[in-house]
Amino acid sequence: MKKTVYIRFTIILLIVGFMLAVQYNTVQNPETRDTRDIWAIRQELSKETETHSELLSEVYMLDQTILKYGNKVSESAAFALEDTVVQLKEDIGLVDYTGPGLTIKVEPSLESIALGQPIEGISPDLLIRLINEINRFKAKDIEVDGKRIIYSSPIRDVNGKTTVNNIPVRNAPFTIRIGTSTYDEAQKMYNQLEASTIGDDFYIDNLKLKIGExxxxxxxxxxxxxxxxxxxKEVPEGES
Incomplete structure (x- = not known):
C-alpha cells in the first residue's frame, strides 16, 4: 500500500516539475512579435526585391560574358579577352563616356550673393555626401569639375582646398556631369535628386544645386x- 502511494506521489511531482519547467522557459523566452507597421514592412520588402533584381542583372551579365567566350573560343580567345578588357575599362572609367545623363551646377546661393558674403569652396564632406547620393540612384559615370571619379578617386582637404584626384576643385560655380545606363534612368535620377534633401545641406554652406533636365x-x-x-600582376607572354 505504501509503495503505491509513493509511486503516485512521485508521478505527481514529475508532472508538477514538468509544468514549472515549461512555464519558466516561456517566461525566459517570450515570443517576439514584429511591431513594424505595414508600410515599413512593404518598404523593406521593396528594398529586398530591388536588391534581388540587381543580383539577377549581374548574374545575367556574367552569363552573357561566359556565353561570349564560348561562342568566340573557336574563332579567337584573344579577341574575346580583348573585348572583355574594353568593357572593364568602360566600367572603371578609363575611356570617354558618351550617352544619356544629366548635369548639376553648384552655384553660390542667392542669399550669399545679396549679402556680399565671400564664396567658399565646397567641403570634402559635402562633396562626398553628394556623390554617395548620386551613386545611390545608380549613376554609371561621374565627373566633378572636369575630374573623372573612379573607384580609387580620393576626395580630401589639402591646405584648406577640396581636391579630387589630387586636383583642386574650383569655388562655385562648377559643374558635375552624371552618366546613366539609359535615358529613363537619367529621368528617374532627376526626379530623385529633386525630391532629395541634399540641397538643404548645400544651402547651409551658402551653395545651391541646379539640377539640369x-x-x-x-x-x-x-x-x-x-x-x-x-x-x-601582368603575366609575361607565354607563361600560364
Missing part, C-alpha cells in the same frame, strides 16, 4: 591619371 547625350572625359594596381 535629363539629356540623351552628355560627354564625360576619361580618367587621365595612372591607376594603381596593388594586387594584379
Amino acid at each position: 535629363p539629356e540623351q547625350i552628355i560627354r564625360i572625359s576619361a580618367y587621365d591619371q595612372p591607376v594603381n594596381n596593388h594586387f594584379l
Whole structure:
C-alpha cells in the first residue's frame, strides 16, 4: 500500500516539475512579435526585391560574358579577352563616356550673393555626401569639375582646398556631369535628386544645386591619371 502511494506521489511531482519547467522557459523566452507597421514592412520588402533584381542583372551579365567566350573560343580567345578588357575599362572609367545623363551646377546661393558674403569652396564632406547620393540612384559615370571619379578617386582637404584626384576643385560655380545606363534612368535620377534633401545641406554652406533636365547625350572625359594596381600582376607572354 505504501509503495503505491509513493509511486503516485512521485508521478505527481514529475508532472508538477514538468509544468514549472515549461512555464519558466516561456517566461525566459517570450515570443517576439514584429511591431513594424505595414508600410515599413512593404518598404523593406521593396528594398529586398530591388536588391534581388540587381543580383539577377549581374548574374545575367556574367552569363552573357561566359556565353561570349564560348561562342568566340573557336574563332579567337584573344579577341574575346580583348573585348572583355574594353568593357572593364568602360566600367572603371578609363575611356570617354558618351550617352544619356544629366548635369548639376553648384552655384553660390542667392542669399550669399545679396549679402556680399565671400564664396567658399565646397567641403570634402559635402562633396562626398553628394556623390554617395548620386551613386545611390545608380549613376554609371561621374565627373566633378572636369575630374573623372573612379573607384580609387580620393576626395580630401589639402591646405584648406577640396581636391579630387589630387586636383583642386574650383569655388562655385562648377559643374558635375552624371552618366546613366539609359535615358529613363537619367529621368528617374532627376526626379530623385529633386525630391532629395541634399540641397538643404548645400544651402547651409551658402551653395545651391541646379539640377539640369535629363539629356540623351552628355560627354564625360576619361580618367587621365595612372591607376594603381596593388594586387594584379601582368603575366609575361607565354607563361600560364
